[in-house]
Amino acid sequence: MRNLKRHAPLFLGLAIPLGMIAFVAASIYLPGLFVHPHSDFVYTIGRDDYHYNYESSYAVANARIRTVAPTNLISGETATPDQIYIYHVATDTSEKLTFDQAQALDLNDDATSPDGFRLDTTYSGGGSFLFFFDSGSSNPVVVMTGHGLHKKLNIDLSGSSGGDNFHRLGWVRS
């Protein structure tokens, strides 16, 4: 018992940092075990890297996707339609859609999904170490949040000029 009391500060000194790691890990991963979003959504990723207002060439009206004329074209430039994707939340995968396939879907363009989740774009990674090793700039990622969940989605934004080029068009009504 006396030995245990004597070693208590040692255990405490190791337990505090370990507890911090456990707390942060639990905050991140525990909600994912109990919260399961089920609303798929349709999105586009703009490909231009010199238009700074990042307009999408599609929008949703009356629950259907439609094309919109971009207003940010440079004189003499022709509009290139963005690629449309559907994100399957159950499998964490994206699938390319043609405009006709997308038009067949019934879409809800609310910011929050019917089951209470939102989409945000943020940046993660990046940084440097000592003088020589550089991770480059941080990468844009799409994050689904809601009900305590913060999940980084498997959406590749590396070909676009940043998170602003990601456009959620609408949640798919089942």
Place this chain on the structure above:
Amino acid sequence: MPTREEAFQYIADLSKHKILTRAELLTAYDTADTLVPAEPGSAAAPASVEPSNLGKKLGIAEIMYYLGGAVVFLGVAIMLTQNWDTLGLFSKLLATLGAGLAAYALGLLLIRQERTQSMSYAFFLIAALVTPLGLSVLMDNTGADAASAQSQMMVAGAMLGMFLLTFVLLRRTIFLLFSVLFGTWFYFALLGLLPSDLIFADDSWRLKTSEVFAAAAGYLALGTYFRQTSRAEMTNFLYGFGSLGALGSALALGGWSPNQSVFWELVYPGLIFGALFASVRVKNKSFLTWGTIFFMFYILKITSEYFTEGLGWPLALVLAGLAMIGVGYVSLSVSRKYLKP
């Protein structure tokens, strides 16, 4: 085992040369039963097993050794920076990993003799600084991102393992010190691996500061443990950085108006007085020094946040200045009364 007379004479000598105070002697007497059962070679073994230089004041020779070690590291780092694109992999590895391992081996040879022990610490310092650089060069060459949290965790883990193993084999406190430093790096790299910025987003600085607070609290607990063992040389380092980290991060967690944290702002004076109390309790000046400095910062912060609009800046500054003089006086009194050797 010395006779009673020899023991009394030895204690009298220690007292005469101000190596041992009356309170320390009583503490040692009271805790004798917890120190005696320690097995030879264990972390709590009697101090005589290690002729360590860590606890004593540094002489000019030791300072030159350590400065030399740091300069060697700077030389390697600058050479790499200037010639990164022209040096081949072998040259880079030779200058970093090769130099680090050679310094480590030389340190192991020198530490065997008391005459060259201080010098060996300088070579271990070179090894501790240069070897991680070499491991990062190695990782960079394998295509891994050497700046990523994964790579840093692996480098820190390898260094931690190397110094912990050396400590277990040679039982020298210097290796424990390096183990704590690389363990701290490992802790922050592991936390960096977790995608916490997704959750805490704009508040991620608050999480990072809490991580520093937790590390500092760990340091303080470890300092308390080592204080009662033969590794007491670790105590000043752990208490110093622990109190700096804990008080600094707690002050930062208080935030700034209008986004301040009322909880941390209310708790902070308690932490300050806890630090001042601890300085007397464990007879360590680190708590008193950092407690005093951060108390002054706190007074300035609170004054500028809450009292400048009502009282106006000039009067608020006068009051803050007077409060700081009061804190300084109390700190000096505590130091003279309780911490004077």
